[in-house]
Amino acid sequence: MARCRPCPSTRPSCAPPAPGGWVFAPVPAEHAPEVAGPFGRVPVTATVDGRTWSTSAWRDRRDTPPPGRQTLDVSTEMTTSRSTTNGPGTRIEGETMSKPTTIDEYINTAPPAGRALLSELRTLSRDAVPDAVEQIKWGHPAYVHPDGVILFMFSGHKTHASLAFTPSTRAAFETELTGYRTGKGTIALPYDTTPPRPLLTKMIEFRVREHEQHGVNWM
Known part of the structure; x- marks a missing residue:
């Protein structure tokens, strides 16, 4: 059934x-x-x-x-x-398809329409938190604080990329995200639009501060 x-x-x-x-x-x-x-x-x-x-x-x-x-x-x-x-x-x-073990593999196996945006999100993430460690967590790219706590993640879907923060980070930028589809801690970024790089950088910096200064861990 x-x-x-x-x-x-x-x-x-x-x-x-x-x-x-x-x-x-x-x-x-x-x-x-x-x-x-x-x-x-x-x-x-x-x-x-x-x-x-x-x-x-x-x-x-x-x-x-x-x-x-x-x-x-x-x-x-x-x-x-x-x-x-x-x-x-x-x-x-179903038929077998190996899971990506690196972020390069993840981007290369993403929908072709989304690879440029995913690569841009990776570059943005590296620029905003150069000390974070890149890892694959639950099958998706994650940026991990040197102390082992996940700071944020991103993922590729059929027509959009999703950037995942803590709910508190997303809520802090509520008014600036009115033009985007959001979830509890996520922001959907359509593949056919330019991502709001300055806003995303501010959100990443906020996420780092809330963890380091206020002890906010991952969900």
């Missing part, structure tokens, strides 16, 4: 959702991703009842599911290895 939102019922088959829609399906433990957290999604190509679309899988931390009870999120893209059955008539499967 596949479970769809916003409909709470289950049904024996499910087509790919409309843009922004969701479909949830449990994945047995032997095929589940070995990751967790908000950036811990594993990209997959899902095939359900013969219909295929790009999505991602991750460990569900909203409750304490039984062993192997995982979710599929039909909102992201690309592929990794997963192959499992999910009840009569339903099959979820």
Whole structure:
């Protein structure tokens, strides 16, 4: 059975959702991703009842599911290895694609339309916090304070890049971000627009200060 939102019922088959829609399906433990957290999604190509679309899988931390009870999120893209059955008539499967282990690899495997912006975000980040360590955290580029605390991260998506700060950093620039789509601590930057470099630099500098002077750690 596949479970769809916003409909709470289950049904024996499910087509790919409309843009922004969701479909949830449990994945047995032997095929589940070995990751967790908000950036811990594993990209997959899902095939359900013969219909295929790009999505991602991750460990569900909203409750304490039984062993192997995982979710599929039909909102992201690309592929990794997963192959499992999910009840009569339903099959979820994918093909292998290695995860990036460096930021160079991450940018090179990002959507072509976004590589220039992601490279620019990397340059901006290096200029703003030259002492930060570049790492891949939960599959995405992160800038880590020398004491080991994550300062901020960025990620590439189908049509935009996302820069992730702490909620307190994002909130401090509320009025300056009115023209952008934002989340709890994130800012979406469309690939076809010029990023607000001075604003992003100020946000990075604020994030460093709030950590070093006020002890604000990562989420």
